[in-house]
Structure formats: C-alpha cells, structure tokens
Amino acid sequence: MPKLFECALNFSEGRRPEVIEALVGAARGAGAQVLDVAPNPDHHRTVLSLVGTAEVVEEAVRAVTAEALQRIDMNAHRGAHPRMGAVDVVPVVPLSEATMDDAVALARRIGARLAREFELPVFLYEEAASRPERRNLAEVRRGEFEGLAERLAQPGWQPDFGPARPHPTGGAVAVGARTFLVAFNVNLGTADVQVARQVARAVRAKSGGLASVKAIGLELAGRHQVQVSMNIVDPFATPLYRAFELVRIEAARYGVPIVGSEIVGLIPMAALAEVARYYLRLEGFGDSQVLESRLWGA
C-alpha cells in the first residue's frame, strides 16, 4: 500500500460556483482524488478535501494555488471566517502507511514550493511549525489579510518561506501537518445553552478536559436542544466513546440527557472500530477483521 496523505485545503471563495469548480478541477487535473468539497457562503470559504501520494498532493496544491491566485483577490474578500490568503490553510494529514514525519516533510516541501513559484509568504504550523508560537493556526493568522503587511514586518514573524511582504492579491498561506481530525457534535436535551457551554468547558483540553478535544457550546435553533460541538484533533489518542461518555457524565449534573450526536464529514475506520471495541468489550479485535480492509488492502 503506498503512503497516502489527505489535504483539507481551505481557500477563500465560497460563493461563485465557477471559481470553486475551477479550483476543484485543478486538483483533479493534478491526479488527486477529491473526497469532499464543502463551500460555505457565509464564511466565503471552501474546504476542499483531497487525497493522494506525496507527489500527487504536492502537485494538486500547486495547481489549486495557481488557479486561486488568478481568480481570487483578497482585497475584495469579506467573510465571517478568519483568513489571510486566497489559499488560506493547507493541512497535510498522514493516512494508512504514512507517518507524521512524512506529513511534516511533505508540508515543508509544499510550503517551499508555493513560496518559490508564486512569491507567497508561507507559515508552517502545527506539527510542521518551525517554532512553538507558530503551532497554533489562530495565532499565525492573527490580524488576517488586512493586517498582514504589518505582521510580516514584526520581529519574529518573518515567514518560513517566501518574501516578508504579502502577495498583493493572494496574501499569505499557512501550511501544516496534523492528525486526522474528527468533528463530533453531541446534542443535549435542554434548550439552555449555558448547559452546553458548561459541558464544553468541562470536556475540552484547555480548561481541564480531554487532551485532544476542542469544544464549544451552541444553541440548535428550532430543535429546543443545545449542542456540544467538538473537534477531536487526535481520535486515536482520545477515542470518540471517551468524549461521548464524558459529555454524558458532565451533562448529568444538570439532569440533562444526551439525545443524539453527529459525525460531521469523515472518520477513519479504526476510530469507528474503537467505539465498537469499547462498548462490546471486544477482546483481540483487529482492524484487519473488517471485511472491507481486506478488499482495500489488496
């Protein structure tokens, strides 16, 4: 099985279908398999999930960037989501046989290439970061496109690759490596959003909860429910069942039950198998016992 990588590239266009199609077409033209295209008009942003070998992912990111720089002008871009570039974020995720070291190496190669070919300032983030204060994407993107010239002139904020000035229409790009993230939302049987917020606070890493969980509490308008909306940034370190059971335990102190949950987007098979392993108390169950893994492995 070859080493494969996922790349959930975020670009700053979520409204014009012809532009989105052109960028997706560029990725396909480079040989990448497109897993998902999720445009958000409010965010004016699209998440393009693609998969391929290191070579294919590198070529696809290059091709999408070339297309984006021709079609997107950040000076005219307004959207609800923070952003600093036409191609805003390029996270590289190791799949199957690939390791995090492989993903970091690929992210650095992509970053160097985008800087060289397009004169884009490139910041490396998360596992690919060159220094601790650049691990957090929100920190890297602080000030957004509009504040970029000033940011790049600050001491300590020279880009990892490329010029210390914004691309005139394309801004800058963050290229990183991370594990596969699972978006997992748990709905609670109350209309009181304060309960969701309290539970989110209890389960997330930064306020004493589970190591790889980010969480916020939201209202679900029209459902008379609230939601603990989580990103599980390492679903192998913190399995879904653990997050689910901790939400249950924390909600119970308010007398509030879990009424449902959802996985947004994709989940690795092994993360799903871990849920079955826990609840069925399975002994010695290997992922290779999943019929389809035999098929896929061939």
Added chain:
Amino acid sequence: MPKLFECALNFSEGRRPEVIEALVGAARGAGAQVLDVAPNPDHHRTVLSLVGTAEVVEEAVRAVTAEALQRIDMNAHRGAHPRMGAVDVVPVVPLSEATMDDAVALARRIGARLAREFELPVFLYEEAASRPERRNLAEVRRGEFEGLAERLAQPGWQPDFGPARPHPTGGAVAVGARTFLVAFNVNLGTADVQVARQVARAVRAKSGGLASVKAIGLELAGRHQVQVSMNIVDPFATPLYRAFELVRIEAARYGVPIVGSEIVGLIPMAALAEVARYYLRLEGFGDSQVLESRLWGA
C-alpha cells in the same frame, strides 16, 4: 465505491492439495481476491471465500467451475458433508454498496452462465430462489449426487437453468444469495455453563429470541468463564449491539456480568458502524463517511 460481492464457493475436494490449489488459482486468475481457503478432509470439501465486483465474481466462479469439472469426478466422491456437485454451492453475499437485489441478480446471471457453458443443472436457493420450497439449501440438495437423476425427473424439481439431467461427473450446482454471517461470542463472568446455556436459549431465534441469532452455551476451559457462542446470520437485521445487550439482560437475572466478547473472522464495516451508531446515538451517519470507503472507491 464499486458494488462488491463475497462468494463462499463450496467445492467437493478437500484432500488433494494440487486440486485445491488449481481451483484457488483459477479464482485468482480471474481477478478475484481470495479472502480464505478452508479445506476439510473429513467433509472432502473446501470453502473458498472470494471477493470482487459482479463481473469479477462471475468470471471467477466460471473459471473455478471449468477447473472443477476437469478434475473432480463425483462418481468417486465420498465425504461426510451432503453434496450434489463438483462445485456444490455458490452463495453470493452483497458487500458495501451492493444490495440483496444486486446479489440475487448476480446469482441468477451466474446460474444461467454455468448452465449454458457447462450443461450443468442449476438450482437457485435462499434469496435467489424461484419458489419457496427451494429457499432451504438442505431441501434443494436432498438425495445428493447419487439421487440427482431421480430428483430432476420429479415434477416440480426441474432445474432453474440447464438440462433436467445431471452433469455426468459434475452433478448439479446450487447458486444462491444471502447476507454476510458474523460469528460473535460473548463471555460471561461465571464458571457455571448452565448460565451460558440458559442465556443462549433466551437469545436465539428458535426458542423465542432474536430473529437471526443461532446460539449455544459453552465452557471456556481454563478461563473460569462460559461463553454464549452466536452466529448472527443477518447482522443487518439483527445488529451486534442488540445481541450483546440481550445477552447482558438475560445474564443479569443470574447476577452474572459480561466480561468480554469476540468477533471470529470477518465483519462487514457497515455492521461495525451500526454498533457505533447505536451507542453514540448517531444521527444521519452514513457508511460513506468512513474515510477508507472514499479512498478505495476511486
């Protein structure tokens, strides 16, 4: 993802390794992936599990049959297991995107082809049966190879395809469609095998339990535990969590806890996903959200 099928083809040779290898080689040569080869010398019979698209499975069954008819003479065959042909049973199981209707259609196409190319009488059984009395394989095979000429001459026992006389050395073949079976054992925290037997009785279909569960109670020598050993013959109709929870409930009346479980052999990904769906109360989770299903769909 392409529609895939498993076929657990049974042929009447379980002793001569060179013949078994030739038949397995014929399946591989047709492009099928061989999941398992299980020869049984006492039965003088081998179960060959293979997987592929409809086209691949059809070609593989054709190739194995051609080889079997050259190498196996049923007039000289003696074994402990009932049989009526050199290729005795061809069950087609729908996987992943394939439906039971797809499997039935494939079984019929395979049956028609074996009749046409090899002048074999073909009976369709289980989900592919053309009439109710042919659903049960044991009924179709009654009289075995030795009684075949007489059986085929009876009113109501014309084959579904092919001539109403046995192939001189190959007999006849049963081609059917069924769901994937999962072997699922649940271990109980007691040394008293009577508890496992009572629980098995409570959960199995034939004594008032779950529709697609067959179960027996066993001792686990050396572990001071007992086991409810189940075959779930339709894991989509009766999901694993339901069998597990019913074992838990029935064992509780004896004050006995579940201490573990095991899945023997393979389980379809969708059956595993159903476990996660239940325990996490997942809303709207589709099997296509499993990352690997996207990767290998291309």
